[in-house]
Amino acid sequence: MSLELRPRPERLPTGHRHPLPDSRRAEPEEIDREVALVARSPVVGALLDAADAVLLVLDRHRQVVAFNACRDGTALGHVAGLRPGEVLGCTQAQHPGGCGTARACESCGALGAITASAGLGRPVEAECLVTSAGSRTPFEFNARATPIEVGGEPFTVLSLRDISSEKRRDALEQVFFHDLLNTVAGLRGWADHLRRPAADVPRATERLDALSRQLEREIRDHRALILAEAGTLVPQRGAAAAAAVLEEVEAVFVRHAVARDRTLEIGGAPRLELETDRGLLVRVLVNMVRNALEATPPGGTVRVACEAWSGGVRFAVHNAGAIPPAVQARIFQRSFSTKAERGRGLGTYGMKLLGERYLGGEVSFVSTEEAGTTFSLCLPLPPPSAFDAARRAATA
Template structure:
């Protein structure tokens, strides 16, 4: 006699049908008998669990038991993830987690679905609303990856709490928005004051210094904002065709009278340079950081040179200073927060050069540093814009 088909339950998204209690228990016992798998599951620092094709839990790690306040894993076996996590929407449909209309936008449900469909590791973010007043929502990063035990297709799921990261990003955006408004207002006032006439030579120097300080403040804030966005993958590039000479001279305009140039000479060679298509703001930031680092490393009376070379399909920018970096500095120069100045929080100049110059502008950054030639940082960037991942 053929097996009777299970009745179809209503669903807005994923299949509603569940495996029988006996089937779930069988797989749970097989997983529990795999000692290495259990050890690996418990070594996961976040929430870890394994589900069958019907998305029912067959194993959980100790971290998940502890965070959910559950003493025995058997109380979670057979439940779907949202039901175990006490998702607010898991009870909206008779078939539970994965079948409600809200589930169509759930990162956890979509990661599981895509992993089951493609057989690949899928990573997504999700926000889970909980049936509790203590922590009403969880911001989680979810990784779903295929697994197989004794011929059974399973999915390993790992969830990491990213609530703190989310809050930090929101606060950073608010901070940069507010501080940029303040700095922009200061810059506008400085320009208005500088435009007034009938000043003494001393007054004009003070006004010029005020304008320069406000411009530097705005540039530094924008630089820090873009660096944080670049690290998180949220920075967008806006390519345009520019003359290399225009780019190089704009760097000279910014740094020519900058305090870091005091007592030092900045020589620029860019006459009749080629054109290239790139993000002007980011490219200028890369070169400004390259030149600033060179000026900071150069003793008073020394000279820093910025020049460019046309190399066919690419343009190479070279920044030279007469000093030589110690070997231990060379080995760490592109690491975040490494600094030779002994100040906490510094050391992002060369790091940002490599991050922006390579990942976002598609170039190659490097350096040479040896006696008697000194130190030269070089950035080679294609003339034609390419889409960079």
């Protein structure tokens, strides 16, 4: 007796784009027949019983005909005929054509694995991010699609293993150490400069002070993001003037490397005072400005504005570049980045998490080829009584 080693599944690269498949669906009578056919298969039954991940058996239209999380016919009846994104409550599945028909589905790892597996006739793996309706935190799965044959008909077994925790840890560490090492390199460079006979001591002292403050800020930001992800971050609310917030943001980039050869224009702020966590607010705005500067070529300009907004205040950061439409649909998903090789990916996700869940605002963006890209944070103003109490507490 000999054992045949099965080849490793083909791995689709992160961000792989594929054509959208045929959106046609099977009729209900056909789904009922397929459900009955698969239910009689001892091989499929063994797979469903043994799997330690979510397992979906899909027909050629990518519709569910068996599901290991549903062990009785009544439960299966709620998902039979649905597609994977519809079972998981994916926001993209709300598209009129359902799961697999929205523009963002072109880069869906699960859909890519399903279609590639059917075409190649062998297992295919990919990573998949799913933002469920009503949830601000996306799920991250390792999706493996394996073609099988039951009763002479083709089906696909789709395994979805939750890798959210490990991806979150990897992304946090990647971003943190990337920024930390850059700042430490700057500190070492200016420390070496001080050893030279003709060192410019005042300038080196100024840069060392600025870099040490930047290092402290990066450590605090990383800690805040970890606490926010865990749901244990407690905002420290108090009175904060909109103009003072913008001054603090501007000060961060006075000597920042990312602003080199670029112009940062910060407009005047209306005489508005907020009741908010000033530190978290500055973190969100700094993140917006930094992302805009990174997306701006040398010689370009990033503009920051603040204005009264219906019931509150709106901060806006604009740069001239445009975000491709396929990227826009995934811009706030954790670990998604157009700059993956640079170790980033929590910038937009972090500003969404902190700005909405902990500051109670709304983070959004608009991006077109004609107008460029503008990220906004809209914060409500507190009622007069609440504001007065916050101001008294801040000045006591």
